[in-house]
Amino acid sequence: MSAAPAFSTDQPSFGDRIHALWGRLGGTQLPDTVTMTNGRIEAEEVLVSAKLAGRVADVLVDEGQTVDAAAVVARMDTADLLAQMAGAQAEVRRAEKAAAEAEALIAQRDSELVLAQQEYDRASTLNARGYGSRQDLDLRKSQLTAAQAARVAAEAGLEEAHAATDAARADVARIQSSLDDSLLTAPRRGRVEYKLVQSGEVVGAGAPIVTLLDLSNVYMTVFLPAREAGRLAVGDEARIVLDPAPEYVIPATVSFVASDAQFTPKTVETQDEREKLMFRVKLRIASSLLKQYESRVKIGVRGVSYVRTDQATAWPAELAVKLPQ
Known part of the structure; x- marks a missing residue:
């Protein structure tokens, strides 16, 4: 009598798992050419730093405050x-x-x-x-x-x-x-994420004073296996559904596809999926749309993204763009 195998070879594929997840979210049958994966909202981070060493006379912004480009965020003692x-x-x-x-x-x-x-x-x-x-x-x-x-x-x-x-x-x-x-200004419009220094502190040359989030460059980073990532092109349409607001469908575009595969970070996929090499993909939300909903943009929010490996495939009705009024 032969011994039983140490492990089963009939593991569900990545595609099987995302189709199952789609079903649990209440959607109809997801087309084979539409890939679903999870990620989180990120934004370009900008550091406003002191050029010269010295004492910080005043930090003029608070965390969470939105500032315009060229607005003074801090002053050095002169x-x-x-x-x-x-x-x-x-x-x-x-x-x-x-x-x-x-x-x-x-x-x-x-x-x-x-x-x-x-x-x-x-x-x-x-x-x-x-x-x-x-x-x-x-x-x-x-x-x-x-x-x-x-x-x-x-x-x-x-x-x-x-x-x-x-x-x-x-x-x-x-x-x-x-x-x-000595007048530290915002290089672009953004939201203050962290105030790293308080008024009166002495800092070295190049020390960061304030961290800004560029609200015109917001994206979701996802990881896809080679067979899906290899069929994507920069500019392809995508959809994003955020966990806190599943009733809305946000349009996005593929802005980056990594040329090299890598292991999926622990914060993105499950343990068995981390054993596979995946390709990093960035899905960027249009800056015009971000400006319209600037007050609603929140970084770090998790959600689910959808990309089409065949641009001729129509989006399911559940993935029609739907935005807050």
């Missing part, structure tokens, strides 16, 4: 930066004054050079006619050479003053940029 700005602006004024003095010196050197040139020309003419001495001509030539050298030095001084002015202005611009960065 006492040190304001002091640096005052010093930098003083350096700009000092450099501009030095440049003005250098320009005046050039004008003076130009006048001296013209006079030295005239005296040299006069001494040269007199010497050529036999009325001037060679010594006087040499003296005038030396004075002309000195005047030319002084003019060149004055130009160099002006260039140096201009360079100092540019450096001082660049320092002002740098400090102003830091002052601008």
